[in-house]
Amino acid sequence: MNKEFETEELASVSRRNFFKRTATVSAAAAATIIAPATLLADDENIMHHTKWGTSLGKECNYNPYGLPSKYEHNVVRRTSPLMSSAGDMHAAISMTPLHELNGIITPNGLHFTRTHNGVAEVDPNKFRLMIHGLVEKTIVLTLDQLKRYPSESRVLFLECPSNGAAEWKGPQFGSLQFARGMMACTEWTGVRLSTILDDLGLKPEAKWMLAEGSDGSEMSRTLPIEKVLDDCMLVYAQNGEALRDEQGYPVRLMAPGWEANLCVKWLKRLEFGDKPWYAKEETSKYTALTASGLAIQHFYALETNSIITSPCPEKPWTDLKVGDLVEIEGLAWSGHGTIRGVDISFDGGKNFVEAHLKGLVLPKAWTRFSYMYKYEGKPLLLQSRSYDDSDNVQPTVNQEKKVVGVEGVYHRNAIHTWAVDAKGEVTNVQVRS
Amino acid sequence: MFKLDHKFILIGASATAILLTGCLSSPSNANEVSAVVSPSSNAAVGHYAIKNKTAIDGGVTYERANGVETAYRYNEQNTKGVSFGRVATANEIKAWDIDALPDGTGLPEGEGSVEEGDELYEAQCASCHGDFGSGGNGYPQLTGGNQEKDENGVVKTLKNQRVYGSTDAPKRTIGTYWPVATTLFTYIRDAMPYATPKSLTNSETYAIVAYLLAQDGIKIDGVEMDDEFVLNAEKLSKVVLANRNGFYPDIDGKNGTDATENVRAFFADRAANIGSGTRCMTDCKDPGGIDGKTEASVVKIGYEMSDVSPAYSTVRDLPPEVEDKSISKAEKMYNDSCKLCHATDQMGAPAVGDIAAWRDVMVKGQEKVIYNSINGMGGMPAKGGNPDLLPSDVKLIVEWMIDSSKEH
Numbered sequence: 053m054n055k056e057f058e059t060e061e062l063a064s065v066s067r068r069n070f071f072k073r074t075a076t077v078s079a080a081a082a083a084t085i086i087a088p089a090t091l092l093a094d095d096e097n098i099m100h101h102t103k104w105g106t107s108l109g110k111e112c113n114y115n116p117y118g119l120p121s122k123y124e125h126n127v128v129r130r131t132s133p134l135m136s137s138a139g140d141m142h143a144a145i146s147m148t149p150l151h152e153l154n155g156i157i158t159p160n161g162l163h164f165t166r167t168h169n170g171v172a173e174v175d176p177n178k179f180r181l182m183i184h185g186l187v188e189k190t191i192v193l194t195l196d197q198l199k200r201y202p203s204e205s206r207v208l209f210l211e212c213p214s215n216g217a218a219e220w221k222g223p224q225f226g227s228l229q230f231a232r233g234m235m236a237c238t239e240w241t242g243v244r245l246s247t248i249l250d251d252l253g254l255k256p257e258a259k260w261m262l263a264e265g266s267d268g269s270e271m272s273r274t275l276p277i278e279k280v281l282d283d284c285m286l287v288y289a290q291n292g293e294a295l296r297d298e299q300g301y302p303v304r305l306m307a308p309g310w311e312a313n314l315c316v317k318w319l320k321r322l323e324f325g326d327k328p329w330y331a332k333e334e335t336s337k338y339t340a341l342t343a344s345g346l347a348i349q350h351f352y353a354l355e356t357n358s359i360i361t362s363p364c365p366e367k368p369w370t371d372l373k374v375g376d377l378v379e380i381e382g383l384a385w386s387g388h389g390t391i392r393g394v395d396i397s398f399d400g401g402k403n404f405v406e407a408h409l410k411g412l413v414l415p416k417a418w419t420r421f422s423y424m425y426k427y428e429g430k431p432l433l434l435q436s437r438s439y440d441d442s443d444n445v446q447p448t449v450n451q452e453k454k455v456v457g458v459e460g461v462y463h464r465n466a467i468h469t470w471a472v473d474a475k476g477e478v479t480n481v482q483v484r485s
Numbered sequence: 486m487f488k489l490d491h492k493f494i495l496i497g498a499s500a501t502a503i504l505l506t507g508c509l510s511s512p513s514n515a516n517e518v519s520a521v522v523s524p525s526s527n528a529a530v531g532h533y534a535i536k537n538k539t540a541i542d543g544g545v546t547y548e549r550a551n552g553v554e555t556a557y558r559y560n561e562q563n564t565k566g567v568s569f570g571r572v573a574t575a576n577e578i579k580a581w582d583i584d585a586l587p588d589g590t591g592l593p594e595g596e597g598s599v600e601e602g603d604e605l606y607e608a609q610c611a612s613c614h615g616d617f618g619s620g621g622n623g624y625p626q627l628t629g630g631n632q633e634k635d636e637n638g639v640v641k642t643l644k645n646q647r648v649y650g651s652t653d654a655p656k657r658t659i660g661t662y663w664p665v666a667t668t669l670f671t672y673i674r675d676a677m678p679y680a681t682p683k684s685l686t687n688s689e690t691y692a693i694v695a696y697l698l699a700q701d702g703i704k705i706d707g708v709e710m711d712d713e714f715v716l717n718a719e720k721l722s723k724v725v726l727a728n729r730n731g732f733y734p735d736i737d738g739k740n741g742t743d744a745t746e747n748v749r750a751f752f753a754d755r756a757a758n759i760g761s762g763t764r765c766m767t768d769c770k771d772p773g774g775i776d777g778k779t780e781a782s783v784v785k786i787g788y789e790m791s792d793v794s795p796a797y798s799t800v801r802d803l804p805p806e807v808e809d810k811s812i813s814k815a816e817k818m819y820n821d822s823c824k825l826c827h828a829t830d831q832m833g834a835p836a837v838g839d840i841a842a843w844r845d846v847m848v849k850g851q852e853k854v855i856y857n858s859i860n861g862m863g864g865m866p867a868k869g870g871n872p873d874l875l876p877s878d879v880k881l882i883v884e885w886m887i888d889s890s891k892e893h
């Protein structure tokens with residue numbers, strides 16, 4: 053009863069203020085003196101008790117596996133028939149909502165998903181991993197046995213080499229999510245392959261490793277031993293919990309910085325050999341046809357790349373007033389190493405200034421960059437250009453096109469341009485000739 | 486020196502008036518800044534001890550020493566001797582190790598004719614891949630395309646580039662693009678048919694492979710593949726596809742070269758082989774076009790994709806109401822408004838499921854119990870303290886509570 057009374061009281065105060073305010077406005081108008089504070093209407097959200105403040109909330113553990121607020125229902129992966137074979141969503145890809153992410157960690161439920169034969173649901177009790185070929189000892193591991201090996205954790209981006217593939221010939225998506233959403237960055241936990249190979253003993257003639265998945269597509273890829281021994285992992289956890297089915301539960305290969313397709317999901321078998329296998333997804337697909345008519349094969353690392361995430365088409369500057377100081381923010385990443393820095397252009401690449409890196413700067417992980425900008429309400433051509441500790445600088449569209457042409461499908465890392473118009477609307481354009 | 490320049494850039498950058506005119510100065514007056522010697526590269530953040538600057542992928546590898554690797558710590562205790570799992574049996578390896586190499590190693594026994602393949606293809610493959618492997622249904626086109634080569638042995642149509650007004654796409658089929666035919670066998674046997682993978686026998690797979698190769702006019706040992714042609718492991722290992730040499734770097738170690746070093750050398754020269762940028766800071770020129778001299782312009786989206794699922798939205802509102810079928814409306818309202826007191830008898834209210842307690846309550850008769858629930862009685866507030874409930878809602882809830890507290 054008391055609560056209801058208070059609500060009433062607040063409401064009536066609000067109404068009284070309304071009349072008072074109206075009177076003030078009239079008086080102010082007459083005197084042509086406007087004091088902005090008195091013009092402001094009282095916010096109903098402040099003047100009234102809220103529903104959630106005047107009732108009992110849900111039970112503490114009402115949802116034993118927590119979910120985002122129901123108000124966040126639009127923060128989801130999205131897809132389109134264009135991202136599939138003939139609209140068939142078993143061989144398809146869904147995109148991470150980059151415009152809604154913060155920091156460098158992607159929540160597991162928003163991690164982009166690529167499947168070639170649907171999402172396999174592997175029974176962990178029936179999971180077996182076989183490691184054989186040119187090793188002194190072949191083994192079969194259960195999931196529990198794999199987890200007995202000492203673990204390591206790494207924050208790593210994972211990117212489909214087709215990220216941005218639809219835009220080789222020009223801009224196509226009026227959306228950050230679709231223009232660049234075939235990537236995510238999470239903390240992966242598992243066993244270094246070198247730790248297991250220490251026990252098995254690699255034969256000296258072993259040069260390549262075949263990784264094979266257990267799903268319907270039997271995804272297979274060949275990797276060179278050097279990478280396997282350097283930093284490849286067999287991962288079973290992502291952001292502290294078991295891999296999601298979509299990410300290869302219970303175990304996937306992790307080749308840091310390399311094509312996500314090489315990080316074979318629903319892993320089943322590793323074989324060591326002296327020759328590469330020429331699996332389907334490293335011959336007919338995942339090879340980059342260049343203008344010479346020849347194609348790059350075994351195209352491993354994703355090159356240095358960056359994208360401005362704020363503003364973007366989904367999060368424009370339409371609410372800004374001229375003179376507002378606003379942060380430009382974005383993501384940079386490189387499969388070759390660590391991001392050293394990012395430059396920003398406001399005029400479509402004629403002139404650049406240095407942005408600032410912020411937060412954790414980790415190898416082969418998303419790195420946030422930031423730049424404070426005073427909004428002028430004028431059209432801009434916003435670009436970001438990253439560079440890494442392996443001496444790579446992100447190319448322009450023309451620079452990349454000159455070397456590899458426009459039919460390669462994979463590994464597009466050209467500088468991206470957002471056009472910001474006078475109203476603050478953001479569209480996807482390309483600066484090219 | 487660098488530090489000073491860096492500072493200048495930061496100060497300049499905060500003055501937005503000069504941003505668009507682009508008069509920012511860069512270190513040493515050059516308009517290009519090397520990625521290596523840029524001011525920020527001297528900072529400790531993100532600057533890790535590099536072990537190998539010529540990694541196979543062209544990148545760097547990092548030093549792992551004294552329990553530290555880049556920003557990570559690791560347990561440097563010896564892990565040698567950690568050993569779990571068991572040795573794989575010969576039969577287990579035989580069951581799973583069924584891959585095949587380009588030279589035919591690993592191909593199984595069995596055989597199938599072009600004619601048998603035709604029948605199998607029509608029944609199990611054509612609905613997606615089109616008649617004769619010609620595509621057209623949104624799934625990959627398998628056969629067709631012109632395999633003719635230029636004077637350098639490059640398949641001519643693979644040089645097609647849809648740029649500068651050209652509209653012919655390069656065709657990537659088995660005949661024009663795939664390097665080796667053994668891939669066809671393992672892929673079809675292991676991953677096809679799409680909805681029922683691994684359902685084809687080895688012989689059926691040979692038949693389908695024979696059919697597809699025949700569509701592209703492949704000859705084996707100079708022999709054309711007619712309807713009666715029977716394919717097996719030996720013959721498949723002899724197939725040489727048109728684009729066998731269409732890929733680089735050389736991962737086979739041809740002519741006695743080291744395959745790994747071929748790959749390393751290729752990725753070491755990234756500017757020439759995969760494209761790289763430059764850190765130009767002011768008055769940057771970026772010509773292109775068919776003549777390499779055309780100035781860049783702003784290209785807009787030609788056709789906007791709108792077929793997106795779920796539809797684009799960044800609004801934060803309540804999602805469309807989805808009826809929770811696992812729980813009745815009455816139970817849901819009970820959970821929201823009544824459960825706090827009625828879940829147990831701790832609050833003095835009859836607990837749902839307590840048959841004896843509800844038998845006592847029901848002595849008054851159901852109508853009276855519902856009346857009391859709507860109007861309040863003793864410690865029980867009207868409508869359980871939720872004035873938003875309609876009397877009919879309360880009636881539904883009480884009926885559910887009574888039903889849940891009966892012997893069934």
